[in-house]
Amino acid sequence: MTVVAMQVNGKQVSADVEPRTLLVHYIRENLRLTGTHVGCDTSQCGACVVHVDGLAVKSCTVLAVQAAGSKVRTIEGLADGDSLHPVQAAFKEHHGLQCGFCTPGMIMTAVDMLRRIPKPDEATIRQELEGNFCRCTGYHNIVKAIKAASEVL
Amino acid sequence: MNATDARKATGIGAAVRRKEDFRFITGNGNYTDDINRQGQAYAYFVRSPHAHATIDAIDFADALAAPGVLSVLTGKDVAADGLGGLICGWLIHSKDGSPMKTGAHPVLALTHVRYVGDHVAVVIAETAAQAKDAADLVNVSYGELASVSAVAQAQDKAAAQVHPEAPRNTCFEWELGDRAATEAAFSKAAKIVRLDFANNRLIPNAMEPRAAIGEYDKGTGIYTLHTTSQNPHVARLVLSAFVGLAPENKLRVIATDVGGGFGSKIFIYSEETVCVWASKKVGRPVKWVAERSESFVSDAHGRDHQTHAELALDANGKMLGLRVKTIANLGAYLQLFSSSVPTYLYATLLSGQYDLPAIYCEVDGVLTHTAPVDAYRGAGRPEATYVLERLVETAAREIGMDPAEFRRRNFIRKFPHQTPVIMAYDVGDYEASLNEACRLINYADFPARRRESESRGMRRGIGFSAYIEACGIAPSAAVGSLGAGVGLWESAEVRVNPTGSVEVLTGAHSHGQGHETTFAQLVSDRLGIPIDNVEIVHGDTDKVQFGMGTYGSRSGAVGMSAIQVALDKVIAKARKIAAHVLEAGEGDIVFEDGRFSVAGTDRGMAFAELALQAYTGHKFPTSEIEPGLKESSFYDPTNFTFPAGCHIAEVEVDPETGVVRVEKFVAVDDFGNIINPMIVEGQVHGGVAQGIGQALLEHAVYDPETGQLLSGSFMDYCMPRADNLPSFDVGVTITPAPSNPLGLKGCGEAGAIGSPPAIINAITDALGIRDIAMPVTPERAWRAARGL
Ligand code: FES
Ligand code: FES
Numbered sequence: 031m032t033v034v035a036m037q038v039n040g041k042q043v044s045a046d047v048e049p050r051t052l053l054v055h056y057i058r059e060n061l062r063l064t065g066t067h068v069g070c071d072t073s074q075c076g077a078c079v080v081h082v083d084g085l086a087v088k089s090c091t092v093l094a095v096q097a098a099g100s101k102v103r104t105i106e107g108l109a110d111g112d113s114l115h116p117v118q119a120a121f122k123e124h125h126g127l128q129c130g131f132c133t134p135g136m137i138m139t140a141v142d143m144l145r146r147i148p149k150p151d152e153a154t155i156r157q158e159l160e161g162n163f164c165r166c167t168g169y170h171n172i173v174k175a176i177k178a179a180s181e182v183l
Numbered sequence: 184m185n186a187t188d189a190r191k192a193t194g195i196g197a198a199v200r201r202k203e204d205f206r207f208i209t210g211n212g213n214y215t216d217d218i219n220r221q222g223q224a225y226a227y228f229v230r231s232p233h234a235h236a237t238i239d240a241i242d243f244a245d246a247l248a249a250p251g252v253l254s255v256l257t258g259k260d261v262a263a264d265g266l267g268g269l270i271c272g273w274l275i276h277s278k279d280g281s282p283m284k285t286g287a288h289p290v291l292a293l294t295h296v297r298y299v300g301d302h303v304a305v306v307i308a309e310t311a312a313q314a315k316d317a318a319d320l321v322n323v324s325y326g327e328l329a330s331v332s333a334v335a336q337a338q339d340k341a342a343a344q345v346h347p348e349a350p351r352n353t354c355f356e357w358e359l360g361d362r363a364a365t366e367a368a369f370s371k372a373a374k375i376v377r378l379d380f381a382n383n384r385l386i387p388n389a390m391e392p393r394a395a396i397g398e399y400d401k402g403t404g405i406y407t408l409h410t411t412s413q414n415p416h417v418a419r420l421v422l423s424a425f426v427g428l429a430p431e432n433k434l435r436v437i438a439t440d441v442g443g444g445f446g447s448k449i450f451i452y453s454e455e456t457v458c459v460w461a462s463k464k465v466g467r468p469v470k471w472v473a474e475r476s477e478s479f480v481s482d483a484h485g486r487d488h489q490t491h492a493e494l495a496l497d498a499n500g501k502m503l504g505l506r507v508k509t510i511a512n513l514g515a516y517l518q519l520f521s522s523s524v525p526t527y528l529y530a531t532l533l534s535g536q537y538d539l540p541a542i543y544c545e546v547d548g549v550l551t552h553t554a555p556v557d558a559y560r561g562a563g564r565p566e567a568t569y570v571l572e573r574l575v576e577t578a579a580r581e582i583g584m585d586p587a588e589f590r591r592r593n594f595i596r597k598f599p600h601q602t603p604v605i606m607a608y609d610v611g612d613y614e615a616s617l618n619e620a621c622r623l624i625n626y627a628d629f630p631a632r633r634r635e636s637e638s639r640g641m642r643r644g645i646g647f648s649a650y651i652e653a654c655g656i657a658p659s660a661a662v663g664s665l666g667a668g669v670g671l672w673e674s675a676e677v678r679v680n681p682t683g684s685v686e687v688l689t690g691a692h693s694h695g696q697g698h699e700t701t702f703a704q705l706v707s708d709r710l711g712i713p714i715d716n717v718e719i720v721h722g723d724t725d726k727v728q729f730g731m732g733t734y735g736s737r738s739g740a741v742g743m744s745a746i747q748v749a750l751d752k753v754i755a756k757a758r759k760i761a762a763h764v765l766e767a768g769e770g771d772i773v774f775e776d777g778r779f780s781v782a783g784t785d786r787g788m789a790f791a792e793l794a795l796q797a798y799t800g801h802k803f804p805t806s807e808i809e810p811g812l813k814e815s816s817f818y819d820p821t822n823f824t825f826p827a828g829c830h831i832a833e834v835e836v837d838p839e840t841g842v843v844r845v846e847k848f849v850a851v852d853d854f855g856n857i858i859n860p861m862i863v864e865g866q867v868h869g870g871v872a873q874g875i876g877q878a879l880l881e882h883a884v885y886d887p888e889t890g891q892l893l894s895g896s897f898m899d900y901c902m903p904r905a906d907n908l909p910s911f912d913v914g915v916t917i918t919p920a921p922s923n924p925l926g927l928k929g930c931g932e933a934g935a936i937g938s939p940p941a942i943i944n945a946i947t948d949a950l951g952i953r954d955i956a957m958p959v960t961p962e963r964a965w966r967a968a969r970g971l
Contacts, residue, residue, distance in 0.1 A: 048312065058217075064210070064212075064214075064217035065209070065211065066210070067391070068216070068472075069475065071475045071896075072896045074902075104210065105208075108210075114209075122200055125864075127204060127208065128443070130206075130442065131212075131214065131389075131391040131442030131443060132442075134208075134210050152910070157906050159906070163902050165388055165390050167869055167872075168869045168934075169905040169908055170865075170872075170910050171865060172905070
């Protein structure tokens with residue numbers, strides 16, 4: 031076992047975990063932040079995307095120890111108190127989610143996308159989403175939501 | 184905005200933003216894997232690496248001694264505890280009258296394994312990692328046997344047998360329609376169009392993997408199962424009545440937020456069964472969450488048909504008859520509805536939107552050494568639509584008629600219409616949706632777009648699909664007469680609180696469909712109360728008395744109709760109370776905009792005041808009218824509903840690379856009345872994406888020699904990604920369904936039903952070929968472009 035400490039959503043946290051523990055399991059099992067999901071075992075689906083030191087990362091692809099000392103942000107830490115992040119608000123406004131399972135990963139990916147590419151066109155948004163699966167929406171409204179968010183950000 | 188306007192903004196027909204979204208966009212959803220019970224242990228399943236083998240011995244001494252391991256259980260323990268097997272709930276009879284044939288479906292395999300991923304043993308340990316590590320130490324001696332996985336080979340004399348009870352792996356040889364009349368129609372035909380095709384096998388892949396937590400309360404003897412289910416009451420019924428886990432009153436099934444289902448979460452699987460059973464044995468809650476690789480091998484798959492089909496035409500291009508022979512892969516064991524999908528959910532739709540005087544369809548259901556095959560979005564109807572719409576488009580081309588014109592010539596125009604394959608269509612306007620789709624895609628200008636593509640060395644094609652489906656399968660007596668083991672009504676209970684807020688308990692289950700919003704819209708509209716005062720409760724057998732769950736696009740037509748009937752009863756009782764309180768005759772009470780008033784006076788009271796009166800019981804005779812305000816309904820529709828529509832796809836194929844781009848996709852659907860157009864459009868988008876996935880990308884492939892699933896991960900099974908798809912153009916036409924009080928037809932599956940033939944029709948048009956197999960990978964398109 032090894033003690034892994036980091037900052038998550040602005041709070042200092044630490045937990046004693048097996049060295050093989052993935053960041054996603056550290057977040058879900060040790061911190062009980064269950065908004066970050068696990069949708070696959072091959073790093074394809076993007077349900078697990080969080081931000082590590084400001085960059086979108088698939089948390090199923092990183093060991094918790096690799097993130098030790100980092101600043102991690104999960105979906106739970108995205109809204110500013112009661113006021114939704116513009117990307118969250120746009121997903122609701124444009125019906126960018128159905129079952130909601132892919133949604134946290136989609137939103138965290140989109141926030142990172144818009145930081146790097148503030149005004150993406152539709153083709154760019156679609157390319158940028160290549161690491162995130164959604165089985166419900168056909169992506170149509172996700173793309174629309176991200177476009178709309180880019181206009182208010 | 185005043186109160187009435189505010190309510191209209193959230194009533195029937197408004198694009199209300201979803202009530203459920205807040206929790207999902209902030210990470211506060213509550214999926215099964217998010218639930219953790221005090222003291223829970225973890226299960227990991229030992230699965231068969233072989234498609235077919237005997238289990239000669241299981242040595243789990245090392246596993247039992249591994250760190251953290253609490254128990255290792257096998258099929259022998261299941262048998263020793265006298266548990267029954269998993270069941271199929273729909274009995275099909277062969278042409279000769281004999282009942283379908285198959286072997287038992289044990290919860291954990293006993294003597295044989297019959298597909299890769301079959302359940303052999305379970306290891307229960309303190310942590311998930313320890314359970315998985317120890318599962319590696321379970322040493323199973325297998326006697327490997329030959330296997331068969333392909334539908335085309337299953338009935339070969341030399342093929343390996345899946346179950347001794349089903350000779351030649353044939354579960355049933357079923358037929359529908361009038362053979363003699365169809366033969367006669369073909370003998371008069373001026374033209375016969377023939378096609379052979381496969382409907383490719385698919386893996387549903389809801390983004391949330393299946394999961395379960397079983398828990399036993401020693402004090403009360405009550406088991407609780409948290410599970411990823413589309414129909415928790417049916418799960419409880421099966422686990423009680425057939426598996427024999429516990430009586431219904433000692434088993435509570437809860438399905439909280441469920442991350443997509445598409446059919447795959449209708450079924451009752453070994454894993455949740457074992458979690459419940461093992462929780463008593465180990466004295467701890469037992470949790471299991473599928474890894475995606477387990478989902479691939481063990482979730483029920485969809486489709487997998489091999490079909491020969493023939494369409495007979497007269498000299499004027501009028502359809503005379505349809506003849507279809509299908510072999511449907513059922514997998515190694517029948518799942519809950521496996522037998523109904525390629526029979527009553529398939530052949531009954533083969534008339535499509537057309538006036539087809541004679542139809543004869545034969546279906547052989549065959550067993551193979553593959554995962555069970557059952558309902559996947561559309562369930563039988565996509566397969567039927569594919570057969571018919573590919574034939575129709577091919578026929579139009581071969582007789583040199585415009586495909587839209589050819590369809591118009593054959594559309595059913597008078598309703599009700601009795602097809603030769605059971606269904607009695609009640610209402611529809613097929614030409615309206617075809618015309619609207621042509622308008623949206625600008626069909627008239629297609630030749631110019633094609634020339635433009637050709638000028639860039641690309642090939643452009645357009646393809647139609649005019650689909651029909653049947654939703655809200657009903658009435659129950661009719662379904663029973665076709666072999667179903669259950670009724671397909673739905674329940675609702677409307678509980679009005681003393682302060683006028685309302686809880687609605689529904690037997691339908693939402694796993695992405697947005698019931699918390701659409702159902703609340705109905706209640707808000709009918710009772711005239713703010714939508715935020717309405718709570719929709721579902722997915723817990725302790726709260727909702729009974730229900731049939733959500734699949735087959737039934738929740739609007741059946742589930743909401745049940746709520747509508749319960750609301751009628753609430754209003755009827757409230758009216759009686761209002762008459763007493765307002766000291767007027769009941770006939771003079773008007774209920775409008777959330778107010779009860781005495782006609783022609785200014786005397787009245789708001790719904791909330793009435794609710795309080797109902798609960799105080801001070802102002803009406805409780806000997807005549809019971810206090811309280813709560814009503815329920817079990818609603819059974821009078822007929823199926825028949826959503827129909829027209830999809831048109833336009834594709835561009837690059838002959839140099841074989842890459843197919845979907846340039847435009849138009850879907851015009853007639854879903855009857857619509858409660859929330861935003862949610863309905865979203866359902867269409869998702870369905871079309873899955874249909875395009877089937878046509879271009881997705882394919883579950885088993886190795887024909889070894890029976891190994893070759894497409895067993897997202898690295899090998901090509902899921903549609905955002906950049907594989909276009910934006911969609913969605914339109915509507917409306918003919919309200921007469922068979923339910925709200926006029927709803929259902930919208931959940933249409934996208935997946937209509938789209939595959941539209942795409943393939945467009946590709947064959949682009950390449951000037953007769954047929955191409957799904958999925959049209961770049962390699963296939965590239966070869967076809969070269970005539971290879
Ligand atoms: S769970 Fe991380 S990519 Fe799928
Ligand atoms: S909303 Fe269900 S997977 Fe995206």
